[in-house]
Amino acid sequence: MAADGGTPGRVVAIGGGLAAVTVDGQERVAKLAGRLRAGGQPVAGDDVLVTLMSDGTARIDEVGERRTxxxxxxxxxxxxxxxxxxxxxxxxxxxxxxxxxxxxxxxxxxxxxxxxxxxxxxxxxxxxxxxxxxxxxxxxxxxxxxxxxxxxxxxxxxxxxxxxxxxxxxxxxxxxxxxxxxxxxxxxxxxxxxxxxxxxxxxxxxxxxxxxxxxxxxxxxxxxxxxTPGIRGFALAGLEARDLGHAFPDIAAAAAGCRFRTCLHTGEAGCAVPGVVATERLVSYRKLLAELRGESDPLDG
Ligand SMILES: Nc1nc2c(ncn2[C@@H]2O[C@H](COP(=O)(O)OP(=O)(O)OP(=O)(O)O)[C@@H](O)[C@H]2O)c(=O)[nH]1
Ligand SMILES: [Mg+2]
Ligand SMILES: [Zn+2]
The missing domain is CATH 3.40.50.300 (P-loop containing nucleotide triphosphate hydrolases)
Structure with missing residues (x-):
């Protein structure tokens, strides 16, 4: 039973289908509204709108747009x-x-x-x-x-x-x-x-x-x-292989000198990146590129 509606809160932690949220400086346990459980679940740091329940718990109804x-x-x-x-x-x-x-x-x-x-x-x-x-x-x-x-x-x-x-x-x-x-x-x-x-x-x-x-x-x-919990493997998501170079400022800068604008810096003719970018960075870039292109499995190492 709702005692209130649309109160702003902030997610402190998530676990077991529940969230800990701060609302007005107080931490409460919150359930997720049904449509959030299906997808678009909140995470720590999210701004949310909650309904305060009369038993002191809360329900998260909406997750605010993420700035990052x-x-x-x-x-x-x-x-x-x-x-x-x-x-x-x-x-x-x-x-x-x-x-x-x-x-x-x-x-x-x-x-x-x-x-x-x-x-x-x-x-x-x-x-x-x-x-x-x-x-x-x-x-x-x-x-x-x-x-x-x-x-x-x-x-x-x-x-x-x-x-x-x-x-x-x-x-x-x-x-x-x-x-x-x-x-x-x-x-x-x-x-x-x-x-x-x-x-x-x-x-x-x-x-x-x-x-x-x-x-x-x-x-x-x-x-x-x-x-955050210790990370063992971290597989990149949220970008296409062709955009990976932008995520490496050194490669992005050097890429201006590549012959082809679509150069992926994997041995193409006229590639300006090797020799300018540190070898270790290039190794990291190429590993990630192979993963994003589905040529190697990011989750087995
Ligand atoms: N000598 C030394 N020990 C440190 C330092 N920082 C942390 N430790 C020790 O390293 C161990 C692990 O520290 P945690 O802070 O738990 O490491 P964590 O990164 O949170 O680990 P996870 O939660 O497993 O991801 C503890 O025994 C700390 O006391 C440091 O600067 N010097
Ligand atoms: Mg820790
Ligand atoms: Zn190149």
Whole structure:
């Protein structure tokens, strides 16, 4: 029974067919209206319209238009899966050590940021785990900064590292994304003051797990962040193979020199990209291109 109608709210987490939503600064468990269950389900970060029920719960009736979205191919490889909505920044988190830093996932996620309209940035954690002489993470940061993706290297468990990330994000809503164990939740908890999940969130996504299992919007200390579960594989979605070059700023710039406007930079005559674009970036691009063209399976590695 509806006690109210059309109240604006925000999705904090989704799980088990339910949502935790903030309405007027209060978290509530919400059901999804029937037509939303069929498709177009809300995700963490979504603006929604809810009906408040007399028993203190709510029902989500409408999902607002998304300003940005982080989207990937779903696990069956059939459709798109939106992970979070309305983040301004995609903060790719990688560790300097444990797990080892790999560029492939970084390139993938930065391409997904382009697809979804987010600014891409990079945070490398576990600075304390490498020696002063290890320049590899700094070199990675310099490479991406040159492409227009700023980044920092921090010890995410130190007050200094936390303050650096806070300044770096500058009050923008960031979604933290990366492999499991890189320190996303450590940063989110540290920055927001370690706010414990409310009853509503616990009811929706379950309590007491160390590893993050669902995306979650967390607010505290005057900052809001989207924490996400560790990513194993991330298959790009939401773009055509012919547009992939636009998702790589270095390739997009170099492509102006290609003989053919339709050049896909896979060995065509007169291609200007090899030699200009870093080999590792080209490898990432070609791997993604093969996946988007259905020549390799994005979900088996
Ligand atoms: N030495 C060191 N350890 C860190 C740092 N940041 C995080 N850790 C540790 O790394 C482990 C994993 O951290 P989490 O924050 O849970 O990692 P996560 O990215 O949220 O992992 P998932 O939720 O599984 O995706 C924890 O034991 C943290 O204490 C860091 O900068 N330095
Ligand atoms: Mg986590
Ligand atoms: Zn080319």
């Amino acid at each position: 979205r982080l989207v990937r191919l779903d696990r069956l490889g059939r459709g798109e899966q939106v992970l979070v909505a309305n983040a301004e920044v995609l903060c790719v988190v990688a560790a300097a050590a444990e797990p080892p830093l790999r560029r492939g996932l970084i390139d993938r996620l930065l391409a997904a940021a382009w697809v979804g309209g987010l600014d891409g940035v990079l945070v490398i954690t576990k600075r304390d785990r490498i020696g002063e002489a290890d320049e590899a993470p700094a070199a990675v940061l310099a490479d991406y900064a040159a492409l227009g993706y700023p980044g920092i290297l921090v010890d995410g468990r130190s007050a200094e590292g936390m303050a650096a990330v806070r300044d770096f994000l500058g009050g923008r809503l960031a979604a933290l994304v990366g492999h499991s164990g890189v320190g996303k939740s450590t940063l989110v908890n540290g920055l927001t003051g370690g706010a414990q999940p409310t009853g509503a969130v616990n009811e929706v996504i379950g309590r007491g797990r160390h590893t993050t299992t669902s995306a979650r919007l967390i607010a505290g200390n005057g900052i809001e962040l989207l924490d």
